[in-house]
Structures are given as C-alpha cells and as structure tokens.
Amino acid sequence: MKSEHSHHHSYFVTGTDTEVGKTLVSCALLHGLRKQGLPVVGMKPVAAGAELRGGVWHNEDVDLLQANSSVQLPTELVAPYLFRIPAAPHLAAQHEPQPVQIDLELILARYQQLRQHCPNVLVEGVGGFRVPFSDDADSADLAVRLALPVILVVGIRLGCINHALLTAEAIAVRGLTMAGWVANTVDTEMRFAQENIDALRERIDAPLLGTIPRLALPNNIFKVAAAASFLDFSRLGPPARPGHDFALNMTKPNTIEPNTTELNTIELNTNEGQK
Numbered sequence: 001m002k003s004e005h006s007h008h009h010s011y012f013v014t015g016t017d018t019e020v021g022k023t024l025v026s027c028a029l030l031h032g033l034r035k036q037g038l039p040v041v042g043m044k045p046v047a048a049g050a051e052l053r054g055g056v057w058h059n060e061d062v063d064l065l066q067a068n069s070s071v072q073l074p075t076e077l078v079a080p081y082l083f084r085i086p087a088a089p090h091l092a093a094q095h096e097p098q099p100v101q102i103d104l105e106l107i108l109a110r111y112q113q114l115r116q117h118c119p120n121v122l123v124e125g126v127g128g129f130r131v132p133f134s135d136d137a138d139s140a141d142l143a144v145r146l147a148l149p150v151i152l153v154v155g156i157r158l159g160c161i162n163h164a165l166l167t168a169e170a171i172a173v174r175g176l177t178m179a180g181w182v183a184n185t186v187d188t189e190m191r192f193a194q195e196n197i198d199a200l201r202e203r204i205d206a207p208l209l210g211t212i213p214r215l216a217l218p219n220n221i222f223k224v225a226a227a228a229s230f231l232d233f234s235r236l237g238p239p240a241r242p243g244h245d246f247a248l249n250m251t252k253p254n255t256i257e258p259n260t261t262e263l264n265t266i267e268l269n270t271n272e273g274q275k
Contacts, residue, residue: 009033009040010115011179011236012148014125014139014171016163020155021184021212023061026124027220028228029151030068033120041069041118045107045142046126046133047079049086057082061124064220071118080110089139090132102133104142111146123148129167140174149179149237151209154200157187161199168204178206179237185213207235 011029015022026042033040042065050057062079066072075082081102083092093100114121123146125131131139143150150171154164164181171178181204183197190196201208210231217223 009038009120010122010148011151012123012125012143012146012176013151013153014129014143014167015153016128016155016160016167018127020153020186021182022124022153023064024212024224024227025151025153025182025184025231026122027064027068027224028231029233030065030070030122031224031228032231032233034068034070038120039070039118040120040122041071041073041114042066042078043111043114043121043123044079044126045110045123046081046083046089046102046139048083048089048092048126050082050084057084064224065122065124067220068224073114073117077110077113080107088131089126090134093134102137104133104137104145107142108145128163129170140170143171143176144174147176149177151179151236152181152204152206154181154183155186156183156193156196156211157190161196161203164200165203168206172205177237178204180207180209180233180235182209182231183211185211188214206237209233209235 013022013026013029030040030042044059044062044065047059047062050059052058059079059082062075062082066075066078069078081089081093081100083089083096085092085095087095089102093102111121111123125139125143127139129140129143133139133142152164152167152171154160168178168181181200183200185193187193197208197211212227212230215223215226217226
C-alpha cells in the first residue's frame with residue numbers, strides 16, 4: 001500500500017447493506033496506513049449493539065477500530081452514539097433507557113476533535129448509505145456534511161449489482177467522490193460471483209481496490225492483516241486535501257494476489273462468515 005504523507009488520508013466508509021464487511025475493510029485501511037508510519041484513528045459515529053463488560057459498554061466494531069488505530073482516544077469521541085440494541089439507529093436511539101435524538105452537529109464536533117489529535121480519520125458508517133438517524137437526517141446526510149471521499153464496500157451475494165449501483169448513484173448525486181470500492185465475499189456459494197464483480201467494474205466509476213475472500217483465521221488481528229493483503233489502497237482516488245474541513249452548510253482488478261510476505265498462509269473457509 002502506497003501513500004503520500006503530504007495528504008490527509010481521511011475517508012468515509014459505507015456499504016451496500018449491513019454485515020457486508022465495512023469494519024473489516026476499515027480496519028484493513030487503518031492497518032495499511034499504520035504500516036506506512038501514518039497516524040490514523042477510526043471513528044464509528046453511530047454504533048448499535050453493545051454489551052456490558054467490566055462496567056463499560058462495548059461494541060465489537062468500535063473495539064476493532066480502536067485496536068487498529070495508532071492513536072488511542074476516548075470512546076466518547078470515537079463513537080459519540082453507542083446504543084445497546086442492535087437495530088436501525090433511529091430505532092435503537094429511541095429504545096435507550098433515556099431516548100436520544102442523533103444530532104449531526106454533535107458528530108461533526110467530535111470529528112473535529114479527533115482531527116485535532118490525528119490528521120487521518122477513517123469514518124465508518126452504520127448499515128447502508130441511507131440508514132435513517134431521525135425523521136429528518138440519515139447516514140447520507142452525515143457523509144455530505146463530512147465531505148470526505150467515500151469507499152464503498154460491496155457484499156458479494158445475490159442482488160449485489162443492483163445494491164451497489166443504487167448506492168453508487170446515491171453517492172454521486174450528492175456530489176461526493178467515490179475514492180474506490182471493495183468486493184467482499186459474503187456468499188461463498190454464489191454462482192457467477194466473478195462475473196458479478198466484472199459487471200460492477202464496468203459500471204462503477206471508481207477503482208476496484210480488491211476482492212476479499214472468506215477468511216478463516218484464529219483472531220481478528222490476523223483477519224485484518226489478511227484482508228489488507230488482498231487490497232491495493234494505492235488505487236484510491238485523491239485523499240482529502242490537507243486543508244480539508246467538513247461542509248458548513250446549515251441546511252439540511254485486475255486480480256490482486258495476497259501479500260504472502262506478511263502472512264505465510266491464508267486459509268480460505270467456505271463455510272463460516274466474516275464481519
């Protein structure tokens with residue numbers, strides 16, 4: 001993975017659906033940037049589904065992002081909204097012990113605080129691109145306000161072509177730049193998987209960063225390194241400008257082989273899933 005230290009490598013990672021590998025790809029990007037000696041921090045502004053451990057609420061995605069960040073910052077900044085119930089954000093928010101309203105201004109303020117500590121912030125969205133936050137705001141609105149280049153994770157399964165093209169269109173009509181996309185294998189039994197990926201390469205106006213197979217590895221550390229070895233982040237479109245700031249408007253592969261110098265063996269599992 002190549003990178004230019006003179007740019008800020010901040011991106012917004014979204015997906016065609018929930019459980020398509022956004023966290024895996026986000027952590028793989030954090031892993032790759034860290035290997036280049038860049039300070040990086042992951043952010044998950046809205047996370048739904050938490051368990052209480054040692055008196056502290058934990059979300060698996062948030063924990064993984066923090067584990068793969070080079071800068072350790074308080075969870076209150078990394079995940080401003082951490083809900084207990086694994087449900088759509090607007091529903092999870094209303095089923096907290098004290099119901100809350102997701103406020104984009106608060107998320108943007110936390111993002112700016114992260115930027116003060118680390119120039120490279122990788123923001124992982126929740127669910128798909130247009131998951132609602134409230135009656136009048138959704139994940140796409142947050143992406144517009146952040147104005148970051150977008151990385152799209154496509155879950156390769158039946159229906160992925162339609163889902164991916166609709167998402168790419170929704171990103172484009174909002175004036176956002178798609179810096180690249182990743183094909184992440186969700187259904188190992190899918191027929192014509194490569195043909196589906198080829199069809200998307202012809203239709204999505206952004207570089208394919210790579211295809212991640214199903215990975216059976218003993219822990220998430222190895223899994224993230226394995227995923228990173230299947231991706232070529234040097235294909236990413238232009239990163240955020242050094243002077244980049246979020247929008248202040250107040251209105252609403254060519255086949256890539258794994259890096260075997262990093263992992264001697266990558267076992268592919270056709271039965272078990274990956275997050």
